[in-house]
Amino acid sequence: MAASAPVPVGGEIPTTVADRVLLQVGSRREARIRPWVDAATSGLVLTGKGALTKAVRLREAGFVAPLLVDEARYQLAYATERAPFPGLDEGPTPLFRSDRLEELMTAHLAFADAALTPTGYVAAGAAGALEAAAARVRRLGDPRVVFCAPVDSGWLYPGALEQFAEVLRSVPGPVAVLLGGRAEPQASAAGLARLLQLVPGAGVLRTGMSAFGALGLGAGFSAFGVDSSMRQVLPPDAQSRRNGGPGSPSVLFAELMNFYLGLTLAGRFNGQAPPCTCDCCQGEPLDRFLDMTQQVPAAGHNACILTGWARQSHALDAVERGAWWRGMCRSALGRYPLWSQRVRHEQGFAVGTDLPVWAHLPVPESAPGWVMGAGREAAR
Structure with a gap:
């Protein structure tokens, strides 16, 4: 059974997407x-x-x-x-x-x-x-x-x-x-x-x-x-205008909670990539997404990792999610020096721009009340 949402969702958030x-x-x-x-x-x-x-x-x-x-x-x-x-x-x-x-x-x-x-x-x-x-x-x-x-x-x-x-x-x-x-x-x-x-x-x-x-x-x-x-x-x-696409798909490295091009991962690991245990990869190495012919399995890998995080989030009570996510981000930040040292590559792994923000952003200590709309109960 999924953890409880902070407040009833009937009439406010469509129940099928609430908390997801x-x-x-x-x-x-x-x-x-x-x-x-x-x-x-x-x-x-x-x-x-x-x-x-x-x-x-x-x-x-x-x-x-x-x-x-x-x-x-x-x-x-x-x-x-x-x-x-x-x-x-x-x-x-x-x-x-x-x-x-x-x-x-x-x-x-x-x-x-x-x-x-x-x-x-x-x-x-x-x-x-x-x-x-x-x-x-x-x-x-x-x-x-x-x-x-x-x-x-x-x-x-x-x-x-x-x-x-x-x-x-x-x-x-x-x-x-x-x-x-x-x-x-x-x-x-x-x-x-x-x-x-x-x-x-x-x-x-x-x-x-x-x-x-x-x-x-x-x-x-x-x-x-x-x-x-x-x-x-x-x-x-101000739509982005691409002059040619990347040579390899974007891959989510779950340990570092960041996306890298497949070619970048291959260059960093130099044949020593760890196996990925997600449902899509099933133990295959993370450095195999070398060109755009691997877009479909790369997208499947990314979706599997994100779905796993979604399951973890959904299982928590609302009041616990902020601290859980901050802890996830802090743990990932702590792994960057370890992975950079492990691969012994001069450039190591670049930290994602959002990760440090969510690792240090204050989170609510209690579940917030819901703002009701016009003519309804206001948030406390």
Whole structure:
């Protein structure tokens, strides 16, 4: 039996995703990690163009794990006061049809466990756009609809953060946050911690190590991006432009809680890589992901490690998760000198930018109360 959540989830967070770290993946790459998803403790967030169509196919094929659809329209356009949901709000309003947002959310709910709003990217200071999006969701009044707020990291600073939290609290149903831009890791984690104090129970999507850390700070659910593009949200006019891809897949080295290219691991271990005991690798060495033909097994390995962490997190009471994750991060930090010495490579292993932050960030000593929305009990 899973450990208890800090508060009842009925009506606030969809029960099928509450208390979980989901795996977020591009809709065209889900097959690489689908076999390793634990339906009892995790789930999937399908992302990008074609995500809803893929959700339909997965359900028809018998996929039973929790499933959300993130159409990622924030990657394509900014939210504005007149059009907070890009692609839905352009053109004349239909006279004899239901609201376009309602229609899309109904389509999501036919196959997903909750419906994520297709909110555009909310630039720093764009309070009108943020409030317009929230107002539409309030009018919808469906507790199965999650108000997604993909906001620039500028919203995490004092003053703006409190305004952001007030808007989120005005929505009577569940909410989820996606943090965009290129914020400094320490400031981003501190801002997220403060936001979850003000809006405990909010979901945190499309992130990395913060997916586990956020649950320890009071998030209701979260999603870990299984590849680097799923662990960041860039403004529409600042999308990454790649000049050729990497020569090998990104591999999660669980001992150090960090991703490295397969070729980097092979160079560090020099034929002396340890065996990996995850369900995907089953004792095979960790330095075998040498080129992009190994993308599928590498993705399976990554998903297995993340699913294992998700199981551990899910088994804990909410009040224990923060200390558990901080302990995990501290232990990993302590292993860097040992592994660097073991491989005897002049460069050793580079420490991930987020790891030191979560290793030292203060965690709540008690489970936070849940902010109820407008007209409901406020957080203590």
